[in-house]
Amino acid sequence: MARKYFGTDGIRGATNRMPMTAEMAMKVGMAAGAHFVRGDHKHRVVIGKDTRLSGYMLENAMVAGFTSVGMDVVLVGPMPTPAVAMLTQSMRADLGVMISASHNPFADNGIKLFGPDGYKLSDADEEAIEALIDGDVPLAASAEIGRAKRIEDARGRYTHFAKASFPRDLTLDGLKIVIDCANGAAYQVAPSALWELGAEVIAIGTSPDGKNINDGVGSTAPQVLCETVVASCAHIGIALDGDADRLIVVDENGRVIDGDQLMATIATGWARRGRLNGGGLVATVMSNLGLERHLAEQGLGLVRTKVGDRHVLEAMRSRGYNVGGEQSGHIILSDYATTGDGLVAALQVLAELVRADAPASEVLHRFDPVPQILKNVRFDRTARPLEAASVIDVIASAEAELATGGRLVIRPSGTEPVIRVMAEGDDRGQVEAVVDRICEAVRAAA
Template identity: 85%
Template sequence: MARKYFGTDGIRGATNAHPMTAAMAMKVGMAAGAHFARGDHKHRVVIGKDTRLSGYMLENAMVAGFTSVGMDVVLVGPMPTPAVAMLTQSMRADMGVMISASHNPFADNGIKLFGPDGYKLSDADEMAIEAMIDGDVALAPPEQIGRARRVEDARGRYIHFAKSTFPEDLTLDGLKIVVDCANGAAYQVAPSALWELGAEVVAVGVSPNGKNINDGVGSTAPQTLCETVVATGAQLGIALDGDADRLILVDETGRVIDGDQLMATIADGWARRGKLAGGGLVATVMSNLGLERHLAAQGLELIRTSVGDRYVLEKMRSSGYNVGGEQSGHIILSDYATTGDGLVASLQVLAELVRSGAPASEVLHRFDPLPQILKNVRFKGGKPLEDTTVKEAIAAAEAELSGNGRLVIRASGTEPVIRVMAEGDEAGQVEAVVDRVCEAVRKAAA
């Protein structure tokens, strides 16, 4: 059964338009609060947010929803998504909420929910909450209405946690690091943690005004970081997204380092020290074939999942892996966190950099990525991937790339778009294959 409100990462949309309205946020609070009201103890939810203007509106609406069903609320203000997950678990809350639309522009917002274990909700939990959103939720009697309070030391708790993941025998002394916080949730905690570990920190994207989150800064717009790293002579640049659950890095030459290279760097180092669980790592079908070949040369496996960090985490948990992520920079290190954590992942990469003593351009370039092309074909309706001509084009493309590359075709889960991705040893062949499949999809969708 398809979910009505929840997508691959919570509920998301343009604010003040369905479903991202104050009224819906209150209903989500009521439904989620009622769903997690288990046992006779006083129930509690941790609510964090990024720096979007609409965060105030949605936060207050969710407080009303949760307290109306008898749940106490702990407000931690602007905090990274992984910090909310960590605080939910460490404060023994019954659930956690992050109000954020991640890397989207400020006009969008979203609601991410975590269970008491700090993990994102299962499909079953989301379906149960959706059913309650559209139904009637019993309100608490007047004497059992919840209370709301702000915790002022939440930032300090997360900074302490993040620093604890960095090896005790190492420091960042002597390193100049540029950190771009996307004018988002980590604008205070990330520069502070890096500075306290000894780095000289140049901070950009740390002046949020409610409307400038991800605007020309952050992991989806790394040009500012690239220029700043080169101009300041920094050894490394770190760019987080709006809710700081993913990152990309920039080496001292201004070159962007994506999630595939970062996963390879961490996995190589952990494997050498006997810390890598499962004999490999988990990534999605979008990760470059170069990563897979690199790992194989080290005697390590690459396990692929569908696109979405939740699917990566599910595989990690079910099969015993402790490193996983996405090419886009969601890096999940389950020894430390229950979700992607850009700051914690950057600290593990920095540990490898410090140990090696070599420049980032050498340490972080683990393999040469194969030519990879992704094109989108928009369609108005129907199921073009079920068309016979499209199936034949896909089969022919797969046969042509067999042994020399990969073809990944999928329908977007958020918009009427077919995504066609291919990679292989020959750039011209890859582009020709993608173009032929896209043309077949366009004709079928016409």
């Protein structure tokens, strides 16, 4: 079924424009609350947010929506997305809400929903909520209207949870770590957790003003982190995104280490200690071929999914894997969390660094990525360029040319009218030529 409001990761858009208006946020609260009011117990929803200015508006609107259908609301303030998922479980809530647009600019915002098990909602739940948004939601009787309460110890609860994922026999004593919190949701909890584990912490991106989230800082803008690591002679740099479910690392030389390298580091380390489930890891079609080859050399497998952490998580749960993620740094470690958790993933990377007692540039560079080229081609929404015979022929020719020495991924974007054309292989010139040829064919057919 086509979605009207929900995308690949909740509802997202520019604030004060549909669907990110206060009115819509209230309707989502009413619809989601009505959908999850089941049984005769007192129902509860946990609401967290990142540091965007619009978070105040959307938070209050959602409180009105949830309380109007009889749900009590627990407000935890600025907290990472994985913290909201954890608290939803821990507090036996019926629903969890994270108000965030992740790595997007401050003018955007979004709504992510978690079920009582701490996992993102199923397609069926999202479709049921969409139907209620556009329908009539029964309101609670006057005596059954919900209450709202803000709890002050949520940061401490999550900090303790994250620290508990770090091996008890290790500390971060002697490590100088630069942490970039993107002026986002983890601006307090991430530096605190690292300091409490013994690290010397240099924190940047920890002065949110409502408008500077992800602005020149964070996992999508690591240049300041790279410069700070080198200038301060730090051992490693860690960058989170606006809602702290994504992680990018910088080694002591200021070189960026992406999610593929980090997943390889964690998976091979866990495999050595006999705690890697599934005999490998789960990643998307966008992860580098070098990762797949490296894992094969270690006797480990790679399961690929469509782009999106929800697809990664679905495959992990159905196949029994406990490590998965995306090249962008969205890493899911299901032994600890029900969604991507940048801080928990960072602590696992740091554990490998401590155990190896070697520079980050050696420990975290697990393989040489093969050349990978990605280009986007815009098209008219009414056109179907990938169904054109000319495009199909060019793609078939490219697949034959790359054969076993490379890989081709062509897919329409889920958020904008573009076709994404990605190819990778050992010969950069060949890869670039293949991508250009396909892009030209798509443009001609669009």
